[in-house]
Amino acid sequence: MxxxxxxxxxxxxxxxxxxQADAGLDALLETNVVSTASRQAETSSEAxxxxxxxxxxxxxxxxxxxxxxxxxxxxxxxxxxxxLHAVEVGARGVLLTADxxxxxxxxxxxxxxxxxxxxxxxxxxGLGVPIELIDRIEVTLGPxxxxxxxxxxxxxxxxxxxxxxxxxxxxxxxxxxxxxxxRLAVGFGHETTLLGRPVEITTQLEYFR
Numbered sequence: 001m002x003x004x005x006x007x008x009x010x011x012x013x014x015x016x017x018x019x020q021a022d023a024g025l026d027a028l029l030e031t032n033v034v035s036t037a038s039r040q041a042e043t044s045s046e047a048x049x050x051x052x053x054x055x056x057x058x059x060x061x062x063x064x065x066x067x068x069x070x071x072x073x074x075x076x077x078x079x080x081x082x083x084l085h086a087v088e089v090g091a092r093g094v095l096l097t098a099d100x101x102x103x104x105x106x107x108x109x110x111x112x113x114x115x116x117x118x119x120x121x122x123x124x125x126g127l128g129v130p131i132e133l134i135d136r137i138e139v140t141l142g143p144x145x146x147x148x149x150x151x152x153x154x155x156x157x158x159x160x161x162x163x164x165x166x167x168x169x170x171x172x173x174x175x176x177x178x179x180x181x182x183r184l185a186v187g188f189g190h191e192t193t194l195l196g197r198p199v200e201i202t203t204q205l206e207y208f209r
Contacts, residue, residue, distance in 0.1 A: 052076035054137040056162070065131055065175075067106075067159065068123035075139045078155070080123060087123040091141050091154040105144065105152040108159045112151075119151050127159075130185055130204045132173060135162040164189040164200035171204070183208040 033043055054074045064070045068080040068087045080089045088095060089104050096103060102119030105112065108129055114121045122128075137159050144152030167189030176182040187204030 050077060050141040052139050054139070056135050059131055059134060066124045067127050067129075067137070067157070070137055071123065071139065071157070075137075077141050078139055078157075089121075089123060089154075089157075094154060102151060103153045105148050105156045106159070107148075107156065109161060110158070114151050121151075125208060129159055129161065130173075130187065130206050132171060132185065132187055133161045133167065133202065133204050135160045135166065162189070162202065164191045164202045167202050173206070181209060 052075055054070050058064070058074055059070060062073065064073065068082070068089065071078045071089060072080045078089060078091050079095060080087055081095065082088075086100060088097070088099060089101050090096065091104070100118070101121035101123060102114060104121060106114055106121040106123070106127070108127075113127070137157065139155065139157055141155040143154075144156045148156055167187065168191070169189060171185075171187040171189075173183065173185035173187070175184075183206060185204055185206035188201070189203075190201045192199050192201070
């Protein structure tokens with residue numbers, strides 16, 4: 001057997017293994033990791049609840065401007081409506097009128113945003129987190145009261161913001177809709193040290209009407 005024939009035979013044997021390795025790597029890279037369902041990192045297939053993730057790339061690709069738009073167009077099993085300019089959110093076919101979103105728990109980096117006095121949650125500009133600062137949104141459906149309290153009857157929505165490394169430098173944003181609305185924003189991200197410890201600064205100011 002010639003050297004060329006032996007080489008071709010070796011490549012034929014290795015081909016399926018290399019393809020399987022590439023497929024395994026692709027599957028690993030595409031796996032969604034969530035932490036909201038059980039308060040620890042796990043894949044969405046292992047989470048004890050229906051979970052979906054909306055990435056910052058998806059927000060940018062589809063021109064999403066607010067949390068309620070992200071939920072309405074990109075999340076799994078969640079719908080939002082906007083009667084009388086007060087966004088309400090429902091899940092799995094349940095949408096309660098005039099509940100002001102208080103049956104969904106809203107968190108930002110693990111901190112509760114629902115109002116303490118009546119549980120109201122904000123899904124539009126009132127959320128207080130500019131869309132450019134959002135790294136990803138995790139949506140977990142189903143009662144989460146065991147882990148989060150009574151506000152989580154329909155589910156939990158958690159917003160994770162970008163680190164200074166992902167938002168490094170100065171950012172300027174300008175948007176306008178003819179004769180209806182507009183928005184101006186300036187953001188900044190920087191990594192430094194303070195007293196020998198790493199410090200991150202991430203902020204954005206915006207004006208809209």
